[in-house]
Amino acid sequence: MSPVKRGTTLPIHNRIGVLRAERRMTRAQLADLVEVNPQTVGALERGDHYPSLDLALRICDVFDLPVEAVFSRTEFGPLSAEVYRRPTTTEGER
Amino acid sequence: MSDTVFDRYQARRTRKYLQRQEQTAHWLRGWRTHARRRLLVVLLGAVFAAMIAAGVAAAFAPTPGVLIFAGLCAIFTPVWTALQIVSERGDSPTGALDERELAQRNEARSLALTITQTLTLVPAFYLYLGSRWEWMDGTTLATSGSILVLACLLIGGCSATAVLAWTRPDPDPEDESDTYRKGTA
Numbered sequence: 255m256s257p258v259k260r261g262t263t264l265p266i267h268n269r270i271g272v273l274r275a276e277r278r279m280t281r282a283q284l285a286d287l288v289e290v291n292p293q294t295v296g297a298l299e300r301g302d303h304y305p306s307l308d309l310a311l312r313i314c315d316v317f318d319l320p321v322e323a324v325f326s327r328t329e330f331g332p333l334s335a336e337v338y339r340r341p342t343t344t345e346g347e348r
Numbered sequence: 349m350s351d352t353v354f355d356r357y358q359a360r361r362t363r364k365y366l367q368r369q370e371q372t373a374h375w376l377r378g379w380r381t382h383a384r385r386r387l388l389v390v391l392l393g394a395v396f397a398a399m400i401a402a403g404v405a406a407a408f409a410p411t412p413g414v415l416i417f418a419g420l421c422a423i424f425t426p427v428w429t430a431l432q433i434v435s436e437r438g439d440s441p442t443g444a445l446d447e448r449e450l451a452q453r454n455e456a457r458s459l460a461l462t463i464t465q466t467l468t469l470v471p472a473f474y475l476y477l478g479s480r481w482e483w484m485d486g487t488t489l490a491t492s493g494s495i496l497v498l499a500c501l502l503i504g505g506c507s508a509t510a511v512l513a514w515t516r517p518d519p520d521p522e523d524e525s526d527t528y529r530k531g532t533a
Binding site: 280281282289290291292293294295296297303305306308309 | 446447448449451519520522523524525
């Protein structure tokens with residue numbers, strides 16, 4: 255699953271499913287663009303396979319996003335909440 | 349950098365593999381499910397068990413042992429061919445696979461190598477020890493030993509594909525969908 259051969263396997267979370275849905279793209283279309291089997295895209299979305307750096311960069315190129323926007327060591331929250339979250343008011347501002 | 353003979357061989361192998369895969373892509377559609385693939389692996393396992401039994405039987409009755417083994421080879425061929433058509437293959441060339449498929453194939457091949465080495469040790473020791481048994485005829489020993497070696501090599505050779513056929517789940521319907529469906533992501 256992970257290219258790391260020794261030590262603890264750290265998770266690599268991704269937003270591929272959400273980004274694909276935003277662009278109304280099928281797994282087969284994304285797979286075609288990054289030159290992998292559609293089942294591999296499914297495995298990436300489910301977290302069953304962690305991509306190599308090469309594949310990760312190819313996926314980022316398709317979405318035209320930096321790596322940190324697509325992949326992360328920590329779980330992603332909803333994208334809409336990150337973009338449209340209301341600024342929290344602190345006590346001093348009231 | 350110029351292509352070496354090995355590179356050209358690999359490229360030709362990949363080309364031939366992809367051509368064959370395209371040709372057989374729609375064959376035996378009903379046998380491509382996980383349950384049916386497992387059934388083929390079980391059938392193959394039964395044939396291999398019978399082959400080992402034929403090898404042991406040949407130590408006592410060489411001619412019937414050989415005939416039974418030949419009959420089992422006739423059963424093995426269509427089952428093995430069907431399994432190769434409906435499953436990911438353990439001998440797929442590297443150029444035909446993506447990184448996930450390659451990792452899975454390599455894991456299956458590693459297991460297959462261990463199976464081959466371990467199993468083949470048994471007839472190797474049998475042949476060595478048998479050569480010292482004065483009560484055993486040399487021809488009988490060679491007949492039963494060669495059947496056992498062949499059976500063990502067949503088991504090892506088929507193991508990678510059998511492991512992939514057994515472990516790979518049915519594809520997610522969305523993987524093969526040509527159109528985007530709302531709410532699938």
